[in-house]
Amino acid sequence: MKFIPVLYIMTLKSKYEFKIIIEVQRMMTKRISLKETQRKERERLILDYAEKALLEKGYYDMNMDEIAMGVGVAKGTLYLHFPKKEDLVYTLVEPKMQSFLKSVEEAKALPVSPKEKLEFLLNRELSGAFFQLLMKSSPDMTTIFKSREAEVNDILPKIFSGIHDMLSEGIREGLFDPELPVEFMSSAFINLFEPHLYKEMVEVRKMPLQVFNSHLSNLFFRGIMDTKETN
Amino acid sequence: MKFIPVLYIMTLKSKYEFKIIIEVQRMMTKRISLKETQRKERERLILDYAEKALLEKGYYDMNMDEIAMGVGVAKGTLYLHFPKKEDLVYTLVEPKMQSFLKSVEEAKALPVSPKEKLEFLLNRELSGAFFQLLMKSSPDMTTIFKSREAEVNDILPKIFSGIHDMLSEGIREGLFDPELPVEFMSSAFINLFEPHLYKEMVEVRKMPLQVFNSHLSNLFFRGIMDTKETN
Amino acid sequence: MKFIPVLYIMTLKSKYEFKIIIEVQRMMTKRISLKETQRKERERLILDYAEKALLEKGYYDMNMDEIAMGVGVAKGTLYLHFPKKEDLVYTLVEPKMQSFLKSVEEAKALPVSPKEKLEFLLNRELSGAFFQLLMKSSPDMTTIFKSREAEVNDILPKIFSGIHDMLSEGIREGLFDPELPVEFMSSAFINLFEPHLYKEMVEVRKMPLQVFNSHLSNLFFRGIMDTKETN
Amino acid sequence: MKFIPVLYIMTLKSKYEFKIIIEVQRMMTKRISLKETQRKERERLILDYAEKALLEKGYYDMNMDEIAMGVGVAKGTLYLHFPKKEDLVYTLVEPKMQSFLKSVEEAKALPVSPKEKLEFLLNRELSGAFFQLLMKSSPDMTTIFKSREAEVNDILPKIFSGIHDMLSEGIREGLFDPELPVEFMSSAFINLFEPHLYKEMVEVRKMPLQVFNSHLSNLFFRGIMDTKETN
DNA sequence: TATGAATGAGACTTCATTCAT
DNA sequence: CATGAATGAAGTCTCATTCAT
Incomplete structure (x- = not known):
């Protein structure tokens, strides 16, 4: 199970804490998932999202934040896969x-x-x-x-x-x-x-x-x- | 107690099934609460410094660079807390x-x-x-x-x-x-x-x-x- | 007689030239106007306009361009009277x-x-x-x-x-x-x-x-x- | 021939009587036409350089600094001609x-x-x-x-x-x-x-x-x- | 390994001031 | 003298990239 918090706070006036969890389940949890497989999968997810973003917005208007958020990983993780934009x-x-x-x-x-x-x-x-x-x-x-x-x-x-x-x-x-x-x-x-x-x-x-x-x-x-x- | 979670999902890949749980809770997890505390502290520091600057110099003569420097953070960090001056x-x-x-x-x-x-x-x-x-x-x-x-x-x-x-x-x-x-x-x-x-x-x-x-x-x-x- | 061109072109698509003259006449042209008198008068005009602007907008939102335009003199002229804002x-x-x-x-x-x-x-x-x-x-x-x-x-x-x-x-x-x-x-x-x-x-x-x-x-x-x- | 004079008077001191003459004319006065010519020329230079830059580098990689430098004017001058990139x-x-x-x-x-x-x-x-x-x-x-x-x-x-x-x-x-x-x-x-x-x-x-x-x-x-x- | 807060270079833009005409 | 185009320092803000946890 993996958590993808996708959070866009618009104008937070509250003084309280909150945590939003979006739980994403795979359609079929086959559990063959070795680490390397997971890595590849994530890379695929990133590339898919990036492709869409690139086509829609072009290189400069697509930004790393948006991709990380869209894919559901941290920005740092993006950079583990791809050292540069x-x-x-x-x-x-x-x-x-x-x-x-x-x-x-x-x-x-x-x-x-x-x-x-x-x-x-x-x-x-x-x-x-x-x-x-x-x-x-x-x-x-x-x-x-x-x-x-x-x-x-x-x-x-x-x-x-x-x-x-x-x-x-x-x-x-x-x-x-x-x-x-x-x-x-x-x-x-x-x-x-x-x-x-x-x-x-x-x-x-x-x-x-x-x-x-x-x-x-x-x-x-x-x-x-x-x-x-x-x- | 009041919670205002405002969720804005931008474009999530749709190959997965989503189950969305909005779990709202008070500070409990130590890790998060620590970070959050630090965040609050820093925000306090920024606000304190800014208040001083504002009172002393007025809105226009107080500049973001100076505040960042005064608080001891990078300019970008200021904008993490406050999107606009x-x-x-x-x-x-x-x-x-x-x-x-x-x-x-x-x-x-x-x-x-x-x-x-x-x-x-x-x-x-x-x-x-x-x-x-x-x-x-x-x-x-x-x-x-x-x-x-x-x-x-x-x-x-x-x-x-x-x-x-x-x-x-x-x-x-x-x-x-x-x-x-x-x-x-x-x-x-x-x-x-x-x-x-x-x-x-x-x-x-x-x-x-x-x-x-x-x-x-x-x-x-x-x-x-x-x-x-x-x- | 003095010409005060006050011109604010919004979106000029024409390829042609134009010149707009706003002719400002004094109420009573007494012709006692020595140079020095004119200078004083202009200074008065500038100060009047600046006072209004200052009160309405504050020091930073009032700008020299606007004052020059408002008074009907060139920006340089302002600086002949007042070396600094x-x-x-x-x-x-x-x-x-x-x-x-x-x-x-x-x-x-x-x-x-x-x-x-x-x-x-x-x-x-x-x-x-x-x-x-x-x-x-x-x-x-x-x-x-x-x-x-x-x-x-x-x-x-x-x-x-x-x-x-x-x-x-x-x-x-x-x-x-x-x-x-x-x-x-x-x-x-x-x-x-x-x-x-x-x-x-x-x-x-x-x-x-x-x-x-x-x-x-x-x-x-x-x-x-x-x-x-x-x- | 078509003339488009667009006049926008912002706040004129009202102690004087105004007579407004909108005199529209073609380039005649040498002085003005000279300046205007120069202006046009410079604008041409900027546009030419910008076109080259745009074609070579695209919108985002072409920056105003570079264009100003390339044309040999100050950045501010660019903005005199074109208020926005x-x-x-x-x-x-x-x-x-x-x-x-x-x-x-x-x-x-x-x-x-x-x-x-x-x-x-x-x-x-x-x-x-x-x-x-x-x-x-x-x-x-x-x-x-x-x-x-x-x-x-x-x-x-x-x-x-x-x-x-x-x-x-x-x-x-x-x-x-x-x-x-x-x-x-x-x-x-x-x-x-x-x-x-x-x-x-x-x-x-x-x-x-x-x-x-x-x-x-x-x-x-x-x-x-x-x-x-x-x- | 994953995270996401922090960083800071660099982009756009404004505007007081200068200066050649 | 008067002009207003030109200047460039300085300000706000963005975002790719880093790094401590």
Whole structure:
């Protein structure tokens, strides 16, 4: 059992003491909980809460106090897991970049056409992991990532070159317009993961994800298609 | 005993089932009570220092840096106790107003003559709590308390009307001069708490408080006495 | 003719220029206006405006910008007349103290009873010059006057001792209660000039000044009267 | 020509007769125009520097000290031009939104096909003013603009609906794929202004702007083209 | 190990005062 | 002389981070 006191006193005029306990129980208390498991779990909780906060408020408006309170741990505990605010955020972003990279590599390895490879990537990553790109795009993140330049520069270029390869392959196979520079295509492809369109269509207008994906994929592939092949 | 737990849950992750127990209790656990005691002590230290500073220098010339330094804590610590400078000062003034009001009400309830009621009030409050009136009188305070208008307007009018009532009672009973407007009397009575006279006589010239009080009370009651009654 | 541009632009969205001229004409353009006269006049305007501001807002909430704007001169011009904000305020207060002192001395010299002397003083100064005492009482002023200690200490003691003398005279003549310390009486007398009572009665409740004065004088003199004389 | 003189007289001494002349005129007097020019110039310098800082570091990492230093003025001077940090940034963003809106309206009014209208818009605004969208997209900006909600909500919806109209027109004329929701198209169109692609291609890889534009326009219009019309 | 009170650097902003025009 | 833009010291307040318990 764990206690999570979440307390926000608005204007306390009383001279008396009080203690508020919010008792949080897990849905299933399986008791397999070794210390390390607990640690991981808490880390998960922190990261989940932080992700939401980051997306909603941005790096600067999300503060450590709020996260500690939201997760139900002390601020000090946060710092046991993540020595810097920056670390917390980077820990959030890094696995998303890794997962994206993994998807890129899986896509590349598929025994299908380049177009289908890219569509696979789009389907796989659209719904969740394009997070990092949002992050990378925010000017804040640029600042934050400066201190992680080495690590970031290990992952992102691999992602870009993977995409680049699939697009080049498509050009070589006469599928994609050879007059469009590959870099242009790849940047535009990356842009598809940009969260605004997704948010607007899927979250606000409730367009089913599959429909959204198919529109997006149509838009892009028609756009880069080699139209001379139809002649 | 009165408990005011004000709970404001901001955004709790919802993967868990919540059971909320609001357990309100007096200081019992040693650990907590110790901390809480320390907290109170520190708050006392801050308030004491701030009161001195406020009286000596006024609201604007007293600055948070100086208070922090004087108390021996960091600036941030001050803000842990009092979110705004204003709050610090208001916390200083509010209990004095409350105490004054309480004394007024006690005085009113006494089964003695109006004159004795007012004398009781004078004796009770002269030595300490007339602070608020100094405050209210300074033009700064008027400005500062604008944001606390509601609270101030809850207390002060009660004080004034309480005094007004006792004076009216005295007039009806033929003790006080009916030709003096009650408002005049009550303003003059309030003026007795003005700290200059007190400071000069009691603090500077070391007049015993009781002597000071009796002079003051003499001065006032002779002043407002209905002299025609002797005819 | 003089131009006083008083301009407060709220949210200017226009890309165009504009100039606003407020032309202020004197009621009677006597053209006797030597430079020095103009200078004096402006100084008068500044002081008048500053006095109002000081009374309404206190020392810190009244700012030089506002005064300059209110008077219709540039901020720099203010500083030609008064090198420091402090100087401006002191220039405001000083003549009031002087005038008060003069009245005290006139009162003392009158060939009438001490009570009548003090009543003369009350009548003379109540309506205007008790200003300085308000000032002296505000904690701000204490700070400000620190830099003028020498000057202030030249005037105020004379005032107090003048009043002291008249009261002592009254005691010697058997008019005032010999059991009340003279210092107590004099402080209480000074307190009569405290502006709250005046404001409340005369300004808010529109009590005629003469009535107010007579009440005040009644209150005080009955209060300090030697009641044994009636025996 | 439009003049917006907004006059707010705060408390003018009333011993004088006033004649108020509101004389509105264009820059004529050399002196004033000189000063005004200087003012404008300095404001330009500040805005330029701030824009750079904002783009590089984001709202929170750009600080007023740094900008003042960078521009070579004192911090106070900054606040002479822009009362709040927010104002500085909004002043940066607002004209870009306005210019974009204007371009949208011009585009709509052109006597050409919807596709050509949108291409005109793309050509016109790509190189400079898509700034606002970057801004609007950053989570910070969402926060910042909360205080300007009214103003922002006056401009942005007009932009979106203008684009929406041109796209709908295109669908009606059988140019654009009727199976793609207009909202999808318009969001995708807006996305074209997203600065990453531009930066990468034009600024980093030095692709000529016209080439970049033509690629972009190709990509988009092929993407949304109604392909069934060729049948 | 977990806590949360304490810290203090640093951000924004104000305003008395100066000074070039 | 008069002006008012420019200055910068100083104040309030926030929040990432530390550390004694």
